[in-house]
């Protein structure tokens with residue numbers, strides 16, 4: 106597009122002639138950075154396996170991206186950080202107990218199929234990390250639902266398996282959960298710091314919130330999706346989540362458990378696969394919340410965040426097409 | 442007090458400190474003035490001089506051929522040596538009169554009016570029209586046309602645009618600091634012509650000295666208020682300015698007069714005063730010569746028709762090799778091939794970008810749908826869709842996303858992390874769907 110004048114060596118391009126210093130790579134690497142606390146907690150609780158699983162998942166994603174781009178003759182864009190970030194999120198969504206081929210194969214599904222076959226960054230309909238995880242869950246249902254107990258000891262070789270809090274809640278109810286954890290306050294506290302069974306990076310709510318706060322401060326994400334998502338889950342689990350009738354559920358347990366925080370702040374807010382207009386984002390968040398609550402309370406799985414977001418990803422194009430922005434000076438009747 | 446503003450917009454580094462403190466100084470008159478006969482929006486002028494003819498400073502050389510047009514005057518005294526075609530700032534060929542300056546600075550007879558405030562609105566308007574005044578913020582729309590709204594669109598507010606929201610530029614800033622009374626006089630003339638009892642001056646808050654000076658100058662005028670505006674681009678776009686100051690929303694596809702407002706730029710206000718008071722035609726203007734590619738950035742009062750090369754030389758010349766020379770500001774200005782292009786009525790700045798300031802816009806990535814462009818668009822559009830559709834060749838579909846409401850402010854392109862040339866895509870689509 107630029108033309109260079111031979112005499113003066115002046116570059117001639119269309120306006121604007123200045124650009125902000127924001128870039129896709131900067132965004133991706135900043136989001137990656139913000140996941141460090143959650144990653145650190147996963148290593149703290151689940152030991153070296155957390156590192157292995159996450160690293161394999163990242164390597165798998167980088168390799169898949171490189172492979173497809175190489176084969177398709179496209180530009181290699183590993184440095185934009187998006188494949189790395191997908192790998193990190195995918196790894197954080199796996200139990201520490203998985204055999205090592207699972208993160209590798211899932212990474213290929215996430216990046217090569219979900220992202221690159223749809224045209225690469227920006228063109229995919231579904232969140233790549235979530236498709237990778239959904240694929241793993243469906244293909245290896247046992248391995249993907251075998252949870253090691255977290256232990257603060259870094260060298261925990263005698264890992265025992267256990268159920269996740271949501272699993273216990275679903276199978277046996279709140280009383281059992283309290284039995285396991287002691288009293289309510291202890292339960293909330295343990296959930297908050299992440300001392301519980303679950304996927305690697307999802308357990309420590311506090312670590313996730315620290316990262317999310319950083320992203321909010323940097324304005325890399327906005328509250329529209331997370332807030333509407335979380336609020337919807339809270340209300341619905343409170344109203345319908347109790348065994349003793351309406352309004353007896355415990356929304357706090359639901360908010361602090363499973364992959365909700367990681368999903369609400371990091372997966373549902375994925376730029377590419379969520380609506381781009383704020384009103385659409387709120388609807389998207391409410392949809393995610395409603396589906397999550399529905400799956401958690403009424404369906405076969407104890408956790409529903411992943412499927413909820415993936416289902417809402419399908420609606421993103423529809424939401425975007427129908428909820429446009431209000432044009433400055435548009436007359437009321439003319440506005441949709 | 443919360444500063445007034447609009448929704449959307451961006452805040453690029455201001456870079457005004459380069460020239461904000463430099464007092465306006467007179468640039469040397471050009472040895473040879475190259476004066477285009479089309480420096481405004483509307484019909485080009487008919488040339489009324491011949492090669493070999495002697496002309497005086499301020500003498501009419503181009504006569505308007507339609508209502509939406511503005512006469513052109515000689516900015517020097519001397520001899521017409523050529524009538525030719527030159528590329529203007531946008532690269533389009535326009536007719537221009539080349540005049541050799543004899544250095545005598547002889548004025549054509551001007552009509553002095555110490556009592557100008559007692560002239561009738563019609564007489565004042567006629568003076569503005571004959572002086573060839575156009576919007577000097579860059580839009581170059583003939584001023585007398587704006588002052589002739591149709592009967593069914595009554596005007597009740599006049600706003601003087603002192604926002605100067607483009608980074609780097611300080612011409613209006615200096616004018617407000619150095620000539621605040623003339624700006625206010627210009628506003629009073631406008632109010633008289635339009636029979637309006639309310640006038641505002643909107644100034645971005647990064648010019649506290651201008652706000653102070655203007656407030657002082659307006660203190661004796663109960664009908665005129667100076668308003669401080671949030672520093673945000675494009676605060677100086679007419680629609681955004683009107684929204685910020687009096688909270689009226691110009692309808693999509695409409696004009697300020699649809700909400701009863703006329704907006705004029707600070708430089709225009711001063712030109713209006715000079716035309717009515719001294720009968721002086723528009724033959725010079727303030728130009729900010731700036732950027733890190735020029736040695737001594739400053740604000741020059743330059744004759745229309747001065748080649749920008751001369752202004753750059755007067756500011757100490759280039760620092761090393763410049764990367765880009767832009768007429769106007771960095772957000773909406775036009776990059777130039779040649780330094781021979783002359784200053785015209787709409788030239789608010791000559792911006793020389795050095796190697797360090799220059800950003801390559803060659804490489805860009807796919808849209809990651811981050812929504813930043815949507816947040817930034819002051820018109821409430823969805824630039825990402827305009828860009829994607831245009832890139833894929835679906836030009837007609839861009840209508841559905843209100844492409845014609847885009848005024849190419851560049852905010853979307855500025856913020857895009859993927860560095861997508863959104864404005865370029867939009868212009869392409871606009872030009873192809875017009876037919």
Ligand code: SF4
Nearest residue numbers: 818847849850851853
């Ligand atoms: S779409 Fe047009 S009006 Fe909106 S930000 Fe981009 S250039 Fe400005």
Ligand code: SF4
Nearest residue numbers: 808809811812814857
């Ligand atoms: S700012 Fe750029 S990347 Fe982001 S949505 Fe707009 S066009 Fe796409």
